[in-house]
Amino acid sequence: MPLYEVSLSRTYVIKIEAKSAQDAAVLSEFFLGYKDDSTENDKETFGLELKEIDSTANDVLEINGVEK
Incomplete structure (x- = not known):
């Protein structure tokens, strides 16, 4: 199967x-x-397999207090 990024x-x-x-x-x-949330059924149905997941950005943009 072809591999795509x-x-x-x-x-x-x-x-x-x-x-x-x-905090x-x-x-x-x-x-x-x-993480890879695909199930075995998803992999079979859609013909996919996620080979690697790299987190490249994880930044807080804004913080606001909210009422409960």
Whole structure:
């Protein structure tokens, strides 16, 4: 099967309870991971196999306090 390299950009808005805004930023970056969520059925159905995932950017853009 041909191999392709695809660059993606995603933005997430995360609500997190933390001790401070700094902790919220650091912990969000640390714990929001990346992985292959495709199932064996997906791989068979779509004829795909993710070979490698590299996180190239993981930066906090903005932090705002919100009401619970």
